[in-house]
Amino acid sequence: GENVEQHPSTLSVQEGDSAVIKCTYSDSASNYFPWYKQELGKRPQLIIDIRSNVGEKKDQRIAVTLNKTAKHFSLHITETQPEDSAVYFCAASIQSGGGADGLTFGKGTHLIIQP
Amino acid sequence: GAVVSQHPSWVICKSGTSVKIECRSLDFQATTMFWYRQFPKQSLMLMATSNEGSKATYEQGVEKDKFLINHASLTLSTLTVTSAHPEDSSFYICSATGGHPKQYFGPGTRLTVT
Numbered sequence: 256g257e258n259v260e261q262h263p264s265t266l267s268v269q270e271g272d273s274a275v276i277k278c279t280y281s282d283s284a285s286n287y288f289p290w291y292k293q294e295l296g297k298r299p300q301l302i303i304d305i306r307s308n309v310g311e312k313k314d315q316r317i318a319v320t321l322n323k324t325a326k327h328f329s330l331h332i333t334e335t336q337p338e339d340s341a342v343y344f345c346a347a348s349i350q351s352g353g354g355a356d357g358l359t360f361g362k363g364t365h366l367i368i369q370p
Numbered sequence: 371g372a373v374v375s376q377h378p379s380w381v382i383c384k385s386g387t388s389v390k391i392e393c394r395s396l397d398f399q400a401t402t403m404f405w406y407r408q409f410p411k412q413s414l415m416l417m418a419t420s421n422e423g424s425k426a427t428y429e430q431g432v433e434k435d436k437f438l439i440n441h442a443s444l445t446l447s448t449l450t451v452t453s454a455h456p457e458d459s460s461f462y463i464c465s466a467t468g469g470h471p472k473q474y475f476g477p478g479t480r481l482t483v484t
Contacts (some may be wrong), residue, residue, distance in 0.1 A: 291475075358404075358416065358465075360415075363413050
């Protein structure tokens with residue numbers, strides 16, 4: 256089955272600086288890679304996702320890059336703000352025309368924005 | 371759009387009893403719903419995949435007789451934890467998708483078994 260590794264487990268950055276979280280996956284058949292933000296005791300919220308036919312996607316301060324050859328994808332947050340503090344999870348799955356597969360999550364990164 | 375609700379938000383039950391958790395998609399038809407479990411300060415682990423009108427598919431190591439899943443309509447899936455034990459205490463979260471890859475999560479149900 257799929258295995259997703261995520262680093263670092265904790266990331267502390269100064270407000271206004273950029274944050275980068277990296278993930279690798281093992282199953283070359285995986286073709287959908289979402290990122291979720293989870294605040295303590297709350298539901299994971301989808302912040303950005305990318306499919307394997309795209310190398311990069313950006314949404315305001317958030318961007319995701321994907322390297323299929325290396326089986327590696329990263330989340331980039333620029334101009335970090337205190338409200339960005341949360342746990343971020345990367346995930347991978349195989350999406351086909353016949354339906355959706357469940358997500359395999361990384362272990363999470365606790366992002367701390369220092370004021 | 372894409373709102374998923376869960377009920378109850380928390381429940382405490384005694385060891386040996388059963389607990390039912392409901393997951394509803396409020397503004398879309400969910401062709402597939404998923405159930406995940408999350409232990410404190412850990413990641414989400416997929417338990418099972420549920421398609422409307424068919425039997426759920428369970429992940430390896432998840433006991434299908436213990437975690438009963440029913441997906442009777444396009445907006446409702448239920449998870450019943452049977453004969454609950456303290457080790458079943460966890461945060462159970464459902465997600466739903468309407469035929470595209472994006473999964474939208476419910477708020478979760480915190481189960482405590484005493």
